[in-house]
Amino acid sequence: MGGIFNSSVGRKFAMALSAFFLMIFLVQHFAINMLSVFSADVFNDVSHFMGTNWVVQYIAQPILILGVLFHFAMGMVLEIRNRNARSIGYVKYNGNANSTWMSRNMIYTGAVILLFLGLHFYDFWFPEIQMKFIDGDMSGLLPNGEYRYFEHLQHKFVDVWRVALYCLAFVFLALHLLHGFSSAFQSVGANNKYTRGLRGFGKAYAIIIPLGFIFIALYHHFN
């Protein structure tokens, strides 16, 4: 088994495993964010739990960050190797004749998502780390005694340009997932009688989740 991840098939497999992990995380993130639309109190309670629970903070969070970094690094490795496999390109290349734009441009949609993650971390994750682990304030409370999570969220979505950037990033997330979801299953060898249904589910997932995130951003902007 030693050389598996040095092979082209093994690299695909590793890429798919990290993709599954990130897609599951996305559902969890979406579900918690959606709570903010229905109830500020429930959103605050769940956010505080996620932000202070040691399993989430010290086990799940590092694994998640490693998962993101691994997915990005492996994507870059694959892209570089694949570009090196054809030193001289075609003068005329009609990619649209046989494949989707999304499937051919995963590296670019992925790069946009990575840039967005930089903004997202700057907005939410770095302030959290600063407050909890540098300032040592694990209370999650504002000076008025209320939890800060919901207010922080609303405050971030006041600026129309930030909301626009978030929405644009979610469009790229949808484009990435439209190919990535079914591609991950193909990479682990799952192509059978359920594939057609799985592709349909994948398309629904790729549209509904990013659309939901866009809705949440717009909801808080207009409220």
Place this chain on the structure above:
Amino acid sequence: MKLTLKIWRQKNADTKGKIVDYPIDGIDGDMSFLEMLDILNEELINKNEEPVAFDHDCREGICGMCSLHINGEPHGPDKGITTCQLHMRMFKDGDTIFIEPFRANAFPVIKDLVVDRSSFDRIQHAGGFISVNTSGNTIDANAIPINKHDADEAFEAATCIGCGACVASCKNSSAMLFVAAKVSQFALLPQGKVEATDRVLNMVKQMDEEGFGNCTNTGACEVECPKGISLEYIARMNREYLAASLKG
């Protein structure tokens, strides 16, 4: 039909190539694409110019010898065919047609439109043989019961003619559809099960050593394959490979 051909000309593997324009007239829609190139070559020979080198053999879509990347697609704009089965009726009077060799570092250009596809042969060699008892009590292949589904799938995989259109169409120059077909045609049959583990490991290893790219599941290979080999075979190879790796 009057056409402008933009053809990749390259003297040999060590020189740089370029696109050269060739106007051509009097092309009939019922001609095959290769017949059109034959006419061009006749004209070039009559003018004491070097004819365009291109691969061809059976001209019946069976041998996998013809290649050509035509107007941005391997085997041209029609689907489910090789270049020799492409007819000029697919083009219109006045069209400009780009004709290039299949591009991949693992398929180096030998001359003009001819590429060296021996990397495919080496991958098949790496797969090795199947074990058949030939000591006098060989079991007739037809006497071994095989369920129809497996037999059909193995036969479909075996229709791969190794033309290389999968590699040429793939943005990553991946050969996974070819290798998957060759792995599957044996793995599905009892005769091929004995060496199944070693076969898939060795063929994938050789494929990687030849410098083909990694598959990113764009599906271009499936669309351009003249024999319609499905992506399902790549999934099957992935399963075979992962299971073989776990076995060690």
